[in-house]
Amino acid sequence: MTTASDVSAGRVLVVGGYGAVGQVVTEALSAWFPGRVVPAGRDEARARRLGGVRVDLNDPAGFAKVLDELGDVAVVVFCVEPPDAGPARLCLERRIHLVDVGADHRLLGAVAGLDGLAARAGAAAVLSVGLAPGLTNLLALRAHEEVGGAERIDLTVLLGTGERHGDDAVRWTVAGLSEPFTARPRRIELPGYGTRTAHHFPFSDQHTLRHTLGVVEATTRLCLDSRPLTAALFALRRTGLVRQQSLLTSAFTRVHIGGEGFAVRADAERDGRRASWALTGHGQSRVSGLVAAHASRTLLAGRVRPGIHHIEQIPELADLPERLASDGIAVRRLVNGARR
Template sequence: MGKNDDRPGAPIVIVGGYGAVGRVAAHTLTSWYPKRVIVAGRDPARARETVRSGSAARAIRVDATDPGDVARMLDERPAVVVMCVERGNAALARACLERGVHYVDISATAAVLHEIAELDPLAARHAATALLSVGVAPGLSNVLARHCVEALPSARSVDIDLLLGMGDAHGDDSVRWVVANLAAGNASGRTGRTRVRLRGFGMRTVHPFPFSDQYTIHDKLGLPATTRMCFDSAAATSLLFALSSARFFALARRLRAERLITSLFSRLHFGSSRFVVQARAADAHGAAVSSTVTGVGTARATGVVTALAVRRLLTGEAAPGVRHLDELVPVGPFLDELRGHGMTVHHDTPPLENRFGPRTTTVADGPATRP
């Protein structure tokens, strides 16, 4: 158990708590822990507005890259610090863990999570937990992957498919992250793309994308994993990945136009706000298991998952060290809990006799279900 578990009134600090994800996490946690949530960030006006909306108790100014700001924040003696921006993450995690403060990070960047993962001995030494892979992908995708592998012990590979709604109000950091990876050339246009059936959207083309979950799944479950994504608009998906393959976004970066493109994408809203995250585990004999979560609003879902993770951390049940969401929560009950927050969970599994034998199983998609 973390050393903060005997301080039930200790603050919950959310860095970036006025962003698209942070606001939802702050609002949800405030409904459970009135007067404990502190919204922190570089913009005091936006932080104070979150407090006035009733989604937090207090606001403080914190630049996560400023050691002085971080020290003053930790002088508040928080039980947990939630990082909802991608800026100086590893340094902030280290500062928290050195003081025995739990740390939660919603980053989807593999390099960032790898840096924090190296702090495992530090976290264990100070009886604190750093929780990573919190959100939709990574996060729900990791939980779904573990659920599938547990249902199919003979699994030899895992595929994660993610559909994002173009009409969703994605946070600025999320849009910036997608554009940056399109520019970096990590997003494959034709190589590795495939066609999959996504619940409620039919057959769609999905493209490999460098979400951190695929690397974590490989490390933790010992299976090769690939994460692919698309948008609810098939035309927009084709255009964006074609432009990525043509190095359009890389050129925009060289011309220092990446910020302009990010701003444009942040303001474009067409299509739906629905999302789909699906995991599928398959073995060498053709048996497969898939699990899917559908909902409305990826930022909202990420905020809810973050709040649920913080609540579990505060129970004191987490082992000290660096953990990922699927290592913290009991998979089945956690997926059931999502239903109470506007998300729908679907499981497609082969008959029990086919899970361990060489017989081929066809997994039915079933009727489309709106969230």
């Protein structure tokens, strides 16, 4: 197994390495570290065509066997959602670093509970890696620091409905619609999209930021680039029909009526002081993959101390939005950040 001293020479195992996000991770890391990236997934034929191996995170014994047989894995990237924290434990106890693109706050919380194990083993994990959570966390950090420690943070995410997302992402979105919601809709200005109505949605940021930044209140909201689809979707939530998750998941995989752009905005407030940051780009899956690739690169460089960290807790990644400018990301501080 890889030790802390030889981490820079180890390989990267990308689980889900041929999916919408994983393919971007595989390609980016392969450009930086030729011959050291191993794509993996349940479809053995697809994985092997890319020079990878079969991995099923629902089979702990099989996953452990792959890690042991490969022998020199330095970092594992989860681009598919594991069933529990067991796969993360298998990596960390072998002193293998971890990057998790997952967005389920319960699962992220369970992995965070492995902090002591990771620290003792000398391994590090980076969570909240992607667009939301991910870049949203980094914008929240900027706004938080600008007001001198926010009492309240509001995050708004606009997603394009024209992009073809992976099955896990679609299922997660539909499942989120069926969760209880408490915050009111909010009218908010989003660069390039005008004023939109965003609705409370359970992105994991609203849970993690309360711990990582010490924020009293954090709320996350969602809207789509299609105004009619946004209105219809959240009207369904009010009727309770979103509980028909299998039907909605099937429908979402077939609906591609919008574009591939996205926008996120972070608003922080304390004692009347307000700060707002926004970010826009194209291709949610592509950008999520790039964020995961940069997090993996930082781990390989040995710049993350052992333990479990969310992306906003890694100082070396604070300028990641600017580093992604060549990939079409535009980040800006909003001068008039007053809430509507």
